[in-house]
Amino acid sequence: MxxxxxxxxxxxxxxxxxxxxxxxxxxxxxxxxxxxxxxxxxxxxxxxxxxxxxxxxxxxxxxxxxxxxxxxxxxxxxxxxxxxxxxxxxxxxxxxxxxxxxxxxxxxxxxxxxxxxxxxxxxxxxxxxxxxxxxxxxxxxxxxxxxxxxxxxxxxxxxxxxxxxxxxxxxxxxxxxxxxxxxxxxxxxxxxxxxxxxxxxxxxxxxxxxxxxxxxxxxxxxxxxxxxxxxxxxxxxxxxxxxxxxxPQLDEDNLTADFDLVNHPDDYQADSMLYRQIALVGGKPSDTSKAVREQWRAAHQRSKWIRDKPQLRSKIAKYDDKLKESWSDIHTRMVENCEMRSPDEIASMGLDILRWTHDLAPKEVEPISSSWSGHYYVRGTFQLLAIDLTVGWHAQYLTLLKE
Structure with missing residues (x-):
């Protein structure tokens, strides 16, 4: 110079x-x-x-x-x-x-x-x-x-x-x-x-x-x-x-799993609502640690997509709706089956829904794009929706967590 x-x-x-x-x-x-x-x-x-x-x-x-x-x-x-x-x-x-x-x-x-x-x-x-x-x-x-x-x-x-x-x-x-x-x-x-x-x-x-x-x-x-x-x-x-x-990443339908196998910082704490939702159904420490890990990955994935391709906002929102519909089908049936059940039984049924989001939902719900292969996005997005009380695990989660 x-x-x-x-x-x-x-x-x-x-x-x-x-x-x-x-x-x-x-x-x-x-x-x-x-x-x-x-x-x-x-x-x-x-x-x-x-x-x-x-x-x-x-x-x-x-x-x-x-x-x-x-x-x-x-x-x-x-x-x-x-x-x-x-x-x-x-x-x-x-x-x-x-x-x-x-x-x-x-x-x-x-x-x-x-x-x-x-x-x-x-x-x-x-x-x-x-x-x-x-x-x-x-x-x-x-x-x-x-x-x-x-x-x-x-x-x-x-x-x-x-x-x-x-x-x-x-x-x-x-x-x-x-x-x-x-x-x-x-x-x-x-x-x-x-x-x-x-x-x-x-x-x-x-x-x-x-x-x-x-x-x-x-x-x-x-x-x-x-x-x-x-x-x-x-x-x-x-x-x-x-x-x-x-x-392949330039097209909206070609999304890559940027945070697969990436772990959150040791001192990371999720929103308190995530822990409260899991506590309502008697979740174990393994349920909580998995939920926190996948929530962190999904949140960072969403942020990266929106930062790199702002036009993906509508695609992300539509997929949230798809996940909410899949959850609603299972949660509504569970609520109907809760009549005459004890509090412990109701909590146990809710825990089954939480574990469904971890174990079965990534396989049963259509992925966000044909190229997508990361299970953490479905798991973690359910946790993000739970933080907003858009979905929940307990039959009466809205009533119990309204305050």
């Missing part, structure tokens, strides 16, 4: 967005490349390192959150800092098989000699001479400052300029032939939309949702690579496999 010799202290959010940009841009490049063997690593030899068709593609990214991003010029810090990084990497790569990219959200001025790096076919000799002159000027002015015992100018660019001048002429020319600038690139906020434009096989209305889901998965993979929980390299085939699993 450096564009001039400056000691300006940037807001921490800019630095955070800069790294986030590296992560998301790496995925964008992997999708853009379309070569089956493509793979990417972040923060290894460079900000982003891509292997494709036997070539190493190194990317230095210069993001900016300014409304008018600063241009990339021959005197900017970003250019010379980037050159220093690449010069240091030369012993670690095969120069003949490596391409170096400076990616910037800002422009390259039309009259700048750096325009030669925006086009593979342009002669780069004039640029090489201009860069040598600039590097020599920086070194000479710093030498003058030492003689005059004043603060040295160009501190941020000095190492890059010195390293460029110290290169053997043949290596310097070879390096310059393999450098490219990608100006006016998308910003971090524009990446989801840009990524969606490359998902050509999906219906247009699903592309942005798929891109956002893919980015969420990608962010986790990047964290895992950096903390050693997985291989540092992520392959294109992994992206394709993940995308194929995301596609």
């Amino acid at each position: 450096d564009v001039a010799d400056s000691n300006t202290v940037h807001d921490a959010s800019a630095a955070a967005l800069g790294f986030y940009y590296q992560s998301q841009y790496a995925l964008l490049m992997l999708v853009r490349l379309r070569t089956d063997d493509a793979a990417v690593a972040i923060e290894r030899l460079d900000d982003v390192e891509i292997e494709s068709n036997g070539q190493s593609l190194l990317y230095q990214l210069k993001h900016s959150i300014q409304e008018n991003p600063p241009p990339v010029t021959l005197t900017c810090v970003a250019l010379w800092k980037t050159l220093k990084v690449w010069i240091d990497a030369i012993p670690l790569v095969s120069l003949a098989d490596t391409r170096f990219h400076l990616v910037a959200v800002g422009p390259v001025p039309a009259d700048s000699p750096l325009m030669a790096l925006c086009d593979e076919e342009t002669d780069r000799e004039p640029l090489l001479r201009a860069m040598l002159e600039e590097a020599q000027r920086v070194v000479a002015e710093r030498a003058d400052d030492r003689v005059n015992k004043v603060s040295l100018r160009h501190a941020a660019r000095a190492k890059g300029c010195e390293a460029f001048l110290e290169l053997e002429p043949t290596i310097r020319s070879s390096l310059l032939k393999r450098i490219f600038i990608k100006p006016d690139e998308v910003t971090v906020g524009e990446i989801p939309a840009e990524l969606s434009r490359h998902l050509h096989l999906l219906p247009k209305e699903h592309r942005l949702g798929a891109a956002e889901s893919l980015l969420a998965w990608w962010d986790l993979q990047v964290v895992y690579t950096l903390c050693g929980k997985r291989n540092r390299v992520v392959h294109r085939s992994e992206v394709e496999h993940t995308l194929s699993s995301i596609i």
Whole structure:
């Protein structure tokens, strides 16, 4: 993000967005490349390192959150800092098989000699001479400052300029032939939309949702690579496999069990009405623990569906009605059979209904969608309805719990 010799202290959010940009841009490049063997690593030899068709593609990214991003010029810090990084990497790569990219959200001025790096076919000799002159000027002015015992100018660019001048002429020319600038690139906020434009096989209305889901998965993979929980390299085939699993989730009728086998926090307490409903029918600790667990899972599943797909609200409400109808058929019959029964017998009959919601209802009631396979949703939703007193287990639950 450096564009001039400056000691300006940037807001921490800019630095955070800069790294986030590296992560998301790496995925964008992997999708853009379309070569089956493509793979990417972040923060290894460079900000982003891509292997494709036997070539190493190194990317230095210069993001900016300014409304008018600063241009990339021959005197900017970003250019010379980037050159220093690449010069240091030369012993670690095969120069003949490596391409170096400076990616910037800002422009390259039309009259700048750096325009030669925006086009593979342009002669780069004039640029090489201009860069040598600039590097020599920086070194000479710093030498003058030492003689005059004043603060040295160009501190941020000095190492890059010195390293460029110290290169053997043949290596310097070879390096310059393999450098490219990608100006006016998308910003971090524009990446989801840009990524969606490359998902050509999906219906247009699903592309942005798929891109956002893919980015969420990608962010986790990047964290895992950096903390050693997985291989540092992520392959294109992994992206394709993940995308194929995301596609079925884009349709309302294709719902996945996100909380199957996920347990609630140890200190989680459900609404007190859940416990009161179970106590009325003499439920055992195992009945209560199962009810709390499934209620937590169902509540989080509903929240996720509504957050990700607000249009599912009506589907969820209709399914609640289906569950209430199934409960009503059994509860009404139970109430009719309660005449002349003792309180203990009535409670026992209610306990049977509670256990029906756990054991049989997930199999007997049609699932919320044809793809749904998680029993916890039916079990837990009955508990949510019980908390609202929409359903209950005891024959007189409304009377006994009205206060």
